[in-house]
Amino acid sequence: MGVDFFPGFATFIDQNSIEVDGNTLHGDTFIIATGSKAKHLHSIDHSGGNVMTAKEIFSLKKLPKSMTIIGAGAIGVEFAYFFNALGTRVTLLEAKENILPNEDVEVSQWMHKVLKRKKVDIQTDTMAAEIDDEYILVSIGVEGNSSGFGLKKIGIEIGSNNHIIVDKNGKTNLDNIYAVGDVIGPPWLAHVSSSEGLYVVEHIAKLSPKKIDYDCVPACTYSKPEIGSIGLSQKILDERGIDYKVVKSFFNANGKAVASDSTEGFIKILVSDKNQILGAHIIGSNATEMISEFSLAMSNNLSVENILDSIHPHPTFSEAIFETLMQLR
Numbered sequence: 001m002g003v004d005f006f007p008g009f010a011t012f013i014d015q016n017s018i019e020v021d022g023n024t025l026h027g028d029t030f031i032i033a034t035g036s037k038a039k040h041l042h043s044i045d046h047s048g049g050n051v052m053t054a055k056e057i058f059s060l061k062k063l064p065k066s067m068t069i070i071g072a073g074a075i076g077v078e079f080a081y082f083f084n085a086l087g088t089r090v091t092l093l094e095a096k097e098n099i100l101p102n103e104d105v106e107v108s109q110w111m112h113k114v115l116k117r118k119k120v121d122i123q124t125d126t127m128a129a130e131i132d133d134e135y136i137l138v139s140i141g142v143e144g145n146s147s148g149f150g151l152k153k154i155g156i157e158i159g160s161n162n163h164i165i166v167d168k169n170g171k172t173n174l175d176n177i178y179a180v181g182d183v184i185g186p187p188w189l190a191h192v193s194s195s196e197g198l199y200v201v202e203h204i205a206k207l208s209p210k211k212i213d214y215d216c217v218p219a220c221t222y223s224k225p226e227i228g229s230i231g232l233s234q235k236i237l238d239e240r241g242i243d244y245k246v247v248k249s250f251f252n253a254n255g256k257a258v259a260s261d262s263t264e265g266f267i268k269i270l271v272s273d274k275n276q277i278l279g280a281h282i283i284g285s286n287a288t289e290m291i292s293e294f295s296l297a298m299s300n301n302l303s304v305e306n307i308l309d310s311i312h313p314h315p316t317f318s319e320a321i322f323e324t325l326m327q328l329r
Helices: 074-085 105-117 190-204 234-240 255-259 287-299 304-308 319-328
Strands: 010-014 017-020 023-026 030-032 036-038 066-070 089-093 121-123 135-138 142-144 177-179 219-221 226-231 245-250 265-271 277-284
Touching: 030 190, 066 074, 074 089, 074 105, 074 219, 105 121, 105 226, 105 265, 105 277, 219 287, 226 287, 234 277, 245 319, 265 287, 265 319, 277 287, 287 304, 287 319, 304 319
Parallel strands: 030 177, 066 089, 066 135, 089 121
Antiparallel strands: 010 017, 017 023, 036 142, 219 226, 226 277, 245 265, 265 277
């Protein structure tokens, strides 16, 4: 079957019709995938050309001498690393106690030390007010891109942060309209959006797809060193009263890391009393590639023994996963 493509801006006329730049299209089922947009910080004047979001910053014509980044989540840390590597003097502000507040505390602290060594000025527990700097990047999160499409006019429910409210199958309060990706809320990750899109299409086609397990979603930070994480952190496990074991190894003991002069970082794996992986947290070279092994294992309920029964090639970064779990034998 072919796909008819209509570029343009779409607005709902009613539950079964949209208008795209003057053309009316009818359909039995619709999927909304309009993504998200960056939040603005009300305490900062965004009218000047020096205050930007992660999208607008790519329009810069020259490399800034200095930059203040507000928000030290994944996007803030990635840009802090990027501009610091190019020679910009970077100040990184975070309202919470640690940078990368959604990551394992030890991972956050390690990245903090790395950025400090690179002369990034990091200020945590800090709220941004008036800032005098050449350029300011606001990276405090996103909100659903749900305005301007006629959604409220046809009665689609919009929740907090402008996210479209959906059920477990991605269906809105209107039976024939679905929504996927950033517009329905966290986790705001491209690979999650793709998975939700595939799930909803298969659900509409009555193919009985497997439900997405949001406890098994890998998250990545593309800095140097890289960060890859999946599952639960120690903090969450402690809050939920779940028993667990911790195994950890450092990349300075990995042959491939030593040979490639990439020994920064570690692997930390959290395991249940039944030898199931509850979470994995990696900071180091190739972390964003290595985390996929944990995604495969956790999504298929594979045990530690299942991983240890598989042969990992040597020398590789990924064999560090095997060697770390060997501590449990």
